[in-house]
Amino acid sequence: MEKEKTTMTKIKAGKICRVCGGTEFASGSTAQFECVVDGDGKFVRFLETNLEDAKKATYTGPFTCLQCGMRGTRLEDITADLTMRLYEKPFDEGLTADEIMSMIQEMGSRDVLLAEFPAKTHECSAMGFIDMEYEATLNDEEKEALGDYIAWILDDMNNENANGLYAFGGATIKLTR
């Protein structure tokens, strides 16, 4: 019997603004292209035929998040990989296909583990994925602290961030309803 062939699609999840989750950053770089005009002074074309070359430039910054205005000298100062992507769910509800697809998009082609963190005083939990490499760095105490932190958000709406992003112990967590 022949083994069925499977095609794996690599999903590239980009780094996001660690403050707001934004995905576009002004680079501080500008490109100049000489314009060719006709005898009446109207635009005809750009003199350079290959504008693609401009995209290969090294962008040096400083960088500014277009969404929240966060600035950094280096991109890595203001961006982060999503370490965990979670949805808040009442005990009698599961994850929808759309939610699972969007989590896969946001985590990209990394090895992830399923994760569920129950609230302590409400009948709900946070369900989703955690980066496997990050999870492996946590000792039992840190795992407990992480669970306590997620429960702290679930149990009190006042602890919620409007953008659903949280930073905890080196992890960037996105938790939404």
Ligand SMILES: [Zn+2]
């Ligand atoms: Zn931002």
